[in-house]
Amino acid sequence: MNSQTTLFIFVAAALFAGCATHEAPQPVQAALPAAVNTDPSAAARNLVLPEPANPALPSLILIGDSTVRNGRDDGQGKGPAGQWGWGNPVAAYFDHHKINVVNRAIGGLSSRTYLTGGHWERTLAFVKAGDVVVMQFGHNDASAINDNSRARGTIAGTGGETQEIDNLLTGKAETVHSYGWYLRRYIADIRARGAVPVICSPVPRKRWDASGKIARGGNSYPAWAAQVARDEKVGLIDLAGNVARQYDALGHDAVMQLFPQTTPDESTHTNWAGAELNARAAVAGIKALGLPQLVAALAPRAADIAAAEDERPVADASSVPQEQPRNAALPTLFIVGDSTVRSGGANGAVGWGERIAPYFDSGRVNVVNHAIGGRSSRTFYTEGRWDKVLAQLKAGDVVLIQFGHNDGGRIGDPAMKNRASGAGTGPETVEEARPDGTREQVHTFGWYMARYVESARAKGAHVVLLSPVPHKDRWQQGRDFEQFAQWDAQVAQAGGARFADLTMAVAGGYRGIGAQQVDGFFSDARTHTNDAGAQFNAQRVVAVLKGLRDNPVTAWLSAQGQAVAPVGGQ
Known part of the structure; x- marks a missing residue:
């Protein structure tokens, strides 16, 4: 003990x-x-x-x-x-x-x-x-x-x-x-x-x-x-x-x-x-x-006492299909994130990345979802998952990246399963012991996000950083993920990427339809959406992308995507 x-x-x-x-x-x-x-x-x-x-x-x-x-x-x-x-x-x-x-x-x-x-x-x-x-x-x-x-x-x-x-x-x-x-x-x-x-x-x-x-x-x-x-x-x-x-x-x-x-x-x-x-x-x-x-x-x-989180298990990578662009001659919209982006139906949970494809014309763009449950900005990077995205990436592609749900918590806390990242956007590190006895230098959330931006832009791709979708209990008043949104915006501005405040875009949509309907959008107590919630959030992602001053996906939208009203972005 x-x-x-x-x-x-x-x-x-x-x-x-x-x-x-x-x-x-x-x-x-x-x-x-x-x-x-x-x-x-x-x-x-x-x-x-x-x-x-x-x-x-x-x-x-x-x-x-x-x-x-x-x-x-x-x-x-x-x-x-x-x-x-x-x-x-x-x-x-x-x-x-x-x-x-x-x-x-x-x-x-x-x-x-x-x-x-x-x-x-x-x-x-x-x-x-x-x-x-x-x-x-x-x-x-x-x-x-x-x-x-x-x-x-x-x-x-x-x-x-x-x-x-x-x-x-x-x-x-x-x-x-x-x-x-x-x-x-x-x-x-x-x-x-x-x-x-x-x-x-x-x-x-x-x-x-x-x-x-x-x-x-x-x-x-x-x-x-x-x-x-x-x-x-x-x-x-x-x-x-x-x-x-x-x-x-x-x-x-x-x-x-x-x-x-x-x-x-x-x-x-x-x-x-x-x-x-x-x-x-x-x-x-x-x-x-x-x-x-x-x-x-x-x-x-x-x-x-922190509010209890729903269980967010680390998905077994061997059970998650590795998607590929369907047509190599077309540009690709890549999606990177955690289980709020792709859950695969586990315990009734569906991520917005699994319901966004109908908003895009499959004759003009591939939609490839690389998100995986239980990952943070840190572990998606350290597990080599980002390297697999880079291997598929080419000039003219767009990458949407949403992390934050698994980045919070204390580095060194076993309950965080070695996925917490440091606060802020600076270069400081914290050493953490891993279960295999090795030690890892853990960087800040912003450091990992900046690596994604830098390496994707080096390939000629466009990057949009999305703040996380809000929790079920954090949209009615104030805002959720305030710090992560600030860090995303700072990284985007410094690295030449775009930032879209998805947290507030979804929260605004929730306020428009009311708590009774929103409560029916979740498969658990506060974090993961069901199919209806995923469809709603996917529409809000399209809305916030259309609200960007230099929208990188305009030419790829289907009729369904074109019908979505834009929500302000950067």
């Missing part, structure tokens, strides 16, 4: 005092861990759970299982070494003069038994217009559908299947639905109250796959939670993916320290340090959703 992780665990342990709340003891089954597995019996239905402290304020209400609220929410008297759910430490990231944080999760329950046990009915009584209800279920939904101990399982998936049972635990007939059905029931009830539903995918277990990475759950509860969020158009906090990425970055030994040391086989329930890490990931997800009643109520200590 490294010193940074040790410091994190120490600080988390020091902060836990005073954050825990206490309530009446919960009955448990002696054969199971005492802190986490509430018996969904008549006694459990009489639990005393927290209520909104100030009904005049909006409330953030949490429902879920023991990974959200563990046992009596007191660490079993073991302090930070005990078992804790993330719903306890998350409260400290909000100003309680502005919002109530009400953790009504119960250990041992599933999406089904939280409803059928009567707990949801009592919680729903506190839900009012303007509140936000965050639900995280899944850890207990894979249990038996009918037995005489829990009877808490749900049907796998999100469909409309049902199973009729005589419940061995309650002695009553019951219709059991799918995991997704129960989530949709909560969503409908919350919306009926005028409140906002949010789904959390379940936090990952302390389990590693064959490659040494934290097991993601595959096509199971995290995927089903995300599917319901997409179908119902509600916010998703991807704790499953975000926490798993943090675990991978920390490494095996450090992750072991985030779980109770007295029970080394415990793989589900974290100690205080692990709950604090999960809480920070939840806050990052909340910031990414941009719900005004939550963002406005964040406490100062939340300021250093």
